[in-house]
Amino acid sequence: MTLRLDAASPEPPFAQLRAQLTAQIGDGTLRPGDRLPTVRALADELGIAPNTVARAYRELEDDGLLVGRGRAGTFVTDPETSRGSSDDHAAAERAAAAYAEAVHALGLDPREALTVVRRALGV
Structure with missing residues (x-):
């Protein structure tokens, strides 16, 4: 280079x-x-x-x-495997923060919160 x-x-x-x-x-x-x-x-x-x-x-x-x-x-990066713009990633970060806040407010255990996310993502 x-x-x-x-x-x-x-x-x-x-x-x-x-x-x-x-x-x-x-x-x-x-x-x-x-x-x-x-x-x-x-x-x-x-x-x-x-x-x-x-x-x-x-x-x-x-x-x-x-x-x-x-x-x-x-x-x-590999343009074939990188998906989404930085705006998409920023939006996902905001959504994750909102979810984490809701999980804390509900008193849900973090492990269960991750299980809920995995289920929602289908992974």
């Missing part, structure tokens, strides 16, 4: 980084499952602030091209 930032470009560094990573994912240089450098490592390599890399990664996650897996790292 080769990334270069042009300090003379009117395009901000995060946008340059985002565009280059998008292109490399699109042309197969970066393939599904590839792990990207950590935010700090890439920032050090490019001589930019970690927040700049973090913003590019975050926007690529929002685009569905990357997935962050906490301490495991940031990976290129």
Whole structure:
């Protein structure tokens, strides 16, 4: 993976980084499952602030091209297996929070609450 930032470009560094990573994912240089450098490592390599890399990664996650897996790292997604937009995931998170609140209000045991969810999902 080769990334270069042009300090003379009117395009901000995060946008340059985002565009280059998008292109490399699109042309197969970066393939599904590839792990990207950590935010700090890439920032050090490019001589930019970690927040700049973090913003590019975050926007690529929002685009569905990357997935962050906490301490495991940031990976290129597989467009064949990744489903739903970040909006869908955010809506699911809100629904789960509302369900958890209702479960607590009903005094239901968390294990039973998970059984109810599994049954509803058919798993």
